[in-house]
Amino acid sequence: MxxxxxxxxxxxxxxxxxxxxxxxxxxxxxxxxxxxxxxxxxxxxxxxxxxxxIAPSKNPAYPNTLPxxxxxxxxxxxxxxxxxxxxxxxxxxxxxxxxxxxxxxxxxxxxxxxxxxxxHITAFGSDFQDKHGITKDIHPRQIAKELERWGQGRVDEDLLRLFIEKSGACMDWLDNTLKTKGFQNGQWFEGCKDPFYYEHPVTHMFRDKNGVPGNAPVVxxxxxxxxxxxxxxxxxxxxxxxxxxxxxxxxxxxxxxxxxxxxxxxxxxxxxxxxxxxxxxxxxxxxxxxxxxxxxxxxxxxxxxxxxxxxxxxxxxxxxxxxxxxAVIHLEAGAKSYNFLHVNAYGKRFKNEDINTQSMSCGKLYQKDGIAWSVYDANGLSYAEEMMKKKIGGGLFFGQQDKIVGVKEWSMDDEKHMLEKHISEGKVVVANTLEELADKMGVPRAEFVKTVKRYNEIVKVKNDTDFGKRSECLYPVEKAPFYAGKLLATLLTMCxxxxxxxxxxxxxxxxxxxxxxxxxxxxxxxxxxxxxxxxxxxxxxxxxxxxxxxxxxxxxxxxxxxxxxxxxx
Known part of the structure; x- marks a missing residue:
């Protein structure tokens, strides 16, 4: 392509x-x-x-291409x-x-x-976490070991140690500094609790005096x-x-x-x-x-x-x-995944969808032309809500990114509003039959229908022998209307x-x-x-x-x- x-x-x-x-x-x-x-x-x-x-440049933009x-x-x-x-x-x-x-x-x-x-702002052992009983659930040695593993042994562990030791006090300073302007600190935690992938409860989020969350008003x-x-x-x-x-x-x-x-x-x-x-x-x-x-x-x-x-x-x-x-690469610019059935440009399933947004984003890049869709049926949002309530789903770009514990919880109304918005923007396509959905996605009809049939068979027996997805995250695609969301790997930061x-x-x-x-x-x-x-x-x-x-x-x-x-x- x-x-x-x-x-x-x-x-x-x-x-x-x-x-x-x-x-x-x-x-x-x-x-x-x-x-x-x-x-x-x-x-x-x-x-x-x-x-x-685009192929790597033979003349990369250094040592200095500035004026x-x-x-x-x-x-x-x-x-x-x-x-x-x-x-x-x-x-x-x-x-x-x-x-x-x-x-x-x-x-x-x-x-x-x-x-x-x-x-979202990570810190360990802040006064806010102490006050709300969160610190006891933060395990620095475990986190340090996991960070080292994600870095494949190529990070400076003294920097990691310094961050773990001092981030809590730095958060306390920031919290007190922002209070002078009417900000309130809060805890974001819709983190994934998969036993094989766990998002730790270390995430702070500020709201300004008008209740607007995020780092833009902070800065x-x-x-x-x-x-x-x-x-x-x-x-x-x-x-x-x-x-x-x-x-x-x-x-x-x-x-x-x-x-x-x-x-x-x-x-x-x-x-x-x-x-x-x-x-x-x-x-x-x-x-x-x-x-x-x-x-x-x-x-x-x-x-x-x-x-x-x-x-x-x-x-x-x-x-x-x-x-x-x-690099920070998340599914931010496109539709939501919800860990539902993912198919590529051939209409075929290609992965275990029960993974974090970073892995979803990077994995789809290597499919044909980087094309991937998340497919679900009329009950899709209800399934997502069920996974959130059972604490088997959630996490970055599954849960809702602006929610603050005790202030603003996960909302079905917000999820419905986002789906309507994505449909109006063309990020999600809707059809009454799988064949019609395949046409709107631009994938082969027969292969797509075959893929969905196979996936439903896996859901029925609750045993994903194709890719190993957790049984509790398997939901059928059988009730019209059917939805397919475009998954867009979005580069946020080079780290x-x-x-x-x-x-x-x-x-x-x-x-x-x-x-x-x-x-x-x-x-x-x-x-x-x-x-x-x-x-x-x-x-x-x-x-x-x-x-x-x-x-x-x-x-x-x-x-x-x-x-x-x-x-x-």
Whole structure:
């Protein structure tokens, strides 16, 4: 199938208009009109179709494809103790943490507004978890071992340990900081409890004073708080060059609305510029599988181009050694799976559907032309509700992503509304017969009907000898109308980054650290490898919060030991 014919599969999906992502909620709530910019509209937060199967570039986008700049072009020099590159979750946690201990901080953000998406934040042993009796159900040694296994042994276990020890205290700090703006913390836990795949109860989610959940209002509030504390947040300031003297970074040169400005750092520079998922050369070089993704979601759209990685590599910084960077790839831009019958472009079942969203997304990429559908009947939503009630289903992108324990539980009305929306957008097709459904899906009639018949036989005997699906997750496809949802593997974040260790300093190819160049958040390497560990929903954002705060403190002259250890291995 050509890219053009592949586009035909997606063209009725309304992919550019239909995604309800937490990253698109509450955006811009605390920003001035100038900061929001004229392009802050619906399109800015929408996913976009990617080209499938593009070969890795022979000229990857590093060591540096950014516009070249030198000192002669600098029109102005501004000085601070710490320069933070990136006004996202990690960058703002770093900036506030540093200014609170007396540092003068400037944050450079290339876009017109801060970047934020999602809503889940992992932390271990927070005060919130203690108060609500959750901490006793968190088992750090088990989690550490599972994280190491998901990373295939290619992660820095000292970084994992530091995260486990300090994330709870960092969450306490964030909770108290956001309370000043009327935010409330909560626990998301619709996690999957499959005995072979368990999502741990470690996920926090904030709501603003209007009840809007997600990280967009969180980061907006952090920008407001940072400004109140004296941080200078400069928007439309794209960092293009690091100035180095020996092993020390002395300045960042950025292109601003005023021209090229040199931001001199008396103490340190912190790279918190996010990931590189919108830089296809880097994606195809570091993670061929990720370059096959059907769609991408990021906010601001296409702004995560690996700028921080490139300017660090330009002065000798190294990327983590892991040859195939992990990526967050979920079933977010398309229809829901519900772990129902999955079929490919041939109309054939091809997998055990009782797996996590990450594995579903990556697995479908290797089917013919990346096409996969989730098929169910008129009772489908009732089956999904039953699995939720029996606690045999759930988890990321099975359960509802904005639910907070004790505040907003799983809702059939919400599920029906989403299905209606997906039907109107073309993400789900409906028919009164299996033959008609096959035609709407564009799969062979006879093979599809044969597949459904075989699946119903398996359901009847409650024994999946074809793929081994749990018997309690087997439901028939027999009552009209019949539904088929398009499954779209959606690239959210590339998790590989600049090589670092538990000092959070950028390392070179020989593992020698820069004196004062730090990295935090999605730009940070050595924390993830192999696959993204969905066993801790929100661990990517938890990493941003935790290492953002720690780098801010350490860069300002404090120690990680100044942050309380809430949980130990």
């Amino acid at each position: 050509t890219n053009q014919s592949r586009r035909n599969f997606f063209k009725t999906s309304a992919i550019g208009t239909g995604v309800v992502a937490l990253g698109a909620t509450g955006i811009g709530s605390s920003l001035s009109a100038a900061e929001k910019g004229p392009d802050l509209d619906k399109a800015a937060a929408q996913p976009f179709i990617t080209e499938r199967g 070249k700049v030198d000192a002669s072009q600098v029109k102005e020099t501004v000085e601070a103790d710490i320069i933070v590159i990136g006004a996202g979750f990690a960058g703002m946690c770093a900036a506030i943490s540093a200014v609170e201990v007396g540092a003068k901080v400037i944050v450079l953000e290339k876009y017109k507004r801060p970047g934020a998406r999602g809503g 907006d509030a952090l920008v407001e708080i940072a400004k109140e504390k004296g941080v200078d947040v400069v928007f439309e300031a794209r960092a293009l060059k690091l100035v180095k003297d020996g092993n020390k970074v002395t300045a960042v040169i950025a292109k601003t609305k005023k021209g090229y400005v040199q931001y001199a750092a008396k103490k340190a520079v912190i790279i918190a510029s996010g990931d590189y998922a919108s830089n296809h050369d880097m994606v195809s070089y570091y993670s061929q599988t990720s370059s096959l993704a059907d769609a991408q979601i990021y906010f601001p759209s296409k702004s995560n181009t690996g700028d921080g990685h490139m300017i660090a590599m330009d002065i000798g910084g190294a990327m983590q050694r892991d040859a195939n960077h992990a 590989g980054g600049l090589s670092t260790d538990d000092r959070m300093l950028v390392l070179d190819k020989d593992d020698k650290a820069f004196d004062n160049l730090y990295v935090a958040g999605a730009a940070q390497g050595n924390f993830f490898a192999g696959d993204y560990p969905t066993i801790c929903p929100g661990i990517g954002h938890g990493r941003c919060m935790t290492f953002g705060r720690l780098t801010g403190l350490v860069a300002a002259g404090k120690s990680v030991n100044d942050v309380k250890t809430k949980m130990t291995l």
